[in-house]
Amino acid sequence: MSDSLTQPAMGAGTAAVQGPSSTAPSTAPGLAGSPSAAPAQALPGDLAAAIETGACIGVMGGGQLGRMFVHAAQSAGYQVAVLEPDAASPAGAAADLHIPAGYEDATALAQLAQRCAAVTTEFENVPAAALRQLQALQVVVAPQPAAVQVCQHRAHEKELFMRAQVPCAPHALISSASAAASPAHQALLPGILKTATLGYDGKGQQTVHSAAELQQAFAALGGTPCVLEKRLALRHEISVVVARSASGDAVHLPVQQNLHRQGVLAVTQVPAPDVDAATQQRAVQCALQLAQVLQYVGVLCVEFFVLADGSLVANEMAPRPHNSGHYSIDACDLSQFQLQLRCLTGQPLVQPRQHSAAVMLNLLGDLWWPMGAAAARTPDWAPVLALPGAHLHLYGKAEARRGRKMGHLTITAPDAQQARAVALQAAALLGLPGF
Numbered sequence: 001m002s003d004s005l006t007q008p009a010m011g012a013g014t015a016a017v018q019g020p021s022s023t024a025p026s027t028a029p030g031l032a033g034s035p036s037a038a039p040a041q042a043l044p045g046d047l048a049a050a051i052e053t054g055a056c057i058g059v060m061g062g063g064q065l066g067r068m069f070v071h072a073a074q075s076a077g078y079q080v081a082v083l084e085p086d087a088a089s090p091a092g093a094a095a096d097l098h099i100p101a102g103y104e105d106a107t108a109l110a111q112l113a114q115r116c117a118a119v120t121t122e123f124e125n126v127p128a129a130a131l132r133q134l135q136a137l138q139v140v141v142a143p144q145p146a147a148v149q150v151c152q153h154r155a156h157e158k159e160l161f162m163r164a165q166v167p168c169a170p171h172a173l174i175s176s177a178s179a180a181a182s183p184a185h186q187a188l189l190p191g192i193l194k195t196a197t198l199g200y201d202g203k204g205q206q207t208v209h210s211a212a213e214l215q216q217a218f219a220a221l222g223g224t225p226c227v228l229e230k231r232l233a234l235r236h237e238i239s240v241v242v243a244r245s246a247s248g249d250a251v252h253l254p255v256q257q258n259l260h261r262q263g264v265l266a267v268t269q270v271p272a273p274d275v276d277a278a279t280q281q282r283a284v285q286c287a288l289q290l291a292q293v294l295q296y297v298g299v300l301c302v303e304f305f306v307l308a309d310g311s312l313v314a315n316e317m318a319p320r321p322h323n324s325g326h327y328s329i330d331a332c333d334l335s336q337f338q339l340q341l342r343c344l345t346g347q348p349l350v351q352p353r354q355h356s357a358a359v360m361l362n363l364l365g366d367l368w369w370p371m372g373a374a375a376a377r378t379p380d381w382a383p384v385l386a387l388p389g390a391h392l393h394l395y396g397k398a399e400a401r402r403g404r405k406m407g408h409l410t411i412t413a414p415d416a417q418q419a420r421a422v423a424l425q426a427a428a429l430l431g432l433p434g435f
């Protein structure tokens, strides 16, 4: 069959999308006329050829997503090299080789290319130029630099949503103080002003209610290009992780329901307790559509809002595994990191099956600082680990700063009700709010 999308069924045993990328519509890749719009990079011809076990895989970035990829790749018999400037990083500590250098260091990139059969990224802000340099050195790079670049810029991301006919929030690009002062943006108020690049975990955003606040916020965010989005009444937040191979096969994890606190993911529940099957299907369809339009190779996560009227709006994409997909390690027969590895190494993609209901709680550095504490202390894990189905993941970060992602706890159970009940017990033991 062609690369066109089939409507996937939800839950266990959902449909995979298969087909050669060569049958994709000619309009598919790239967005003309902007940096994000460069035609999708042709991947080296041998991308579809399987990379054998024992080979070394490279990762750009040393954070926890890289660390969990290292674990998945090593347990499948691969070696991993991590390029990361920090001397002590979660992924660097776990990797077979840590190259301590900046992401654009030519010598380090040459070393990575020389050592590795393929390279991926664990964060979206890796400079696209570095990925292109790796490609020029004849190493397989996935996802493609152009796709990573789209995800680095909120306006380009939204252009892609519109091109792929995936609904997104009403918005405008604001690149100058005079644009911030324009009365044309009145319809987007109250809105959220977000820096176009480099925002994460709610950082680089301000809510604005008036034209005056918009101008102040633009200045406060440093006068850097921003996207003003209409503030929407969110009923729920969900996300979908899809994985797409070089040959155009695509699979996905079940829809995740996410709760954010202060702009940071706090809780993920799968199956999504409050979102109907039809909405979930639409979200999966949209995520697969975006992967196809990008001719994407790798794991892609798309975040969505479900609005009060039940409609679905795409929020943003991550060209990598995602915090909301961590539960898949313990609750699915293929995790998002195993999917990332399979895409990169040209191994078969199989539709993952969720075998346990799951609730994931993010563990932020605040937990290491109980009220009034003079120094950080490790939380008492024993009572949490005494709960049935508790899977504790810690990222090996030495310093527990407030707001810093230190680890996560996944509770698995035979059904969603039990997973939630145990997760609420875990939250209470840790001093986290309920959900």
Ligand code: ADP
Binding pocket: 169, 192, 194, 199, 200, 201, 202, 203, 229, 230, 231, 232, 233, 234, 237, 260, 263, 303, 315, 316
């Ligand atoms: P980040 O890159 O920091 O994750 P997001 O754009 O995902 O930035 O915004 C973080 C959170 O802020 C979202 O998960 C959502 O809770 C809220 N948010 C973002 N945009 C909107 C919007 N247009 N309307 C209402 N809430 C929003």
Ligand code: MG
Binding pocket: 201, 303, 316
């Ligand atoms: Mg987000």
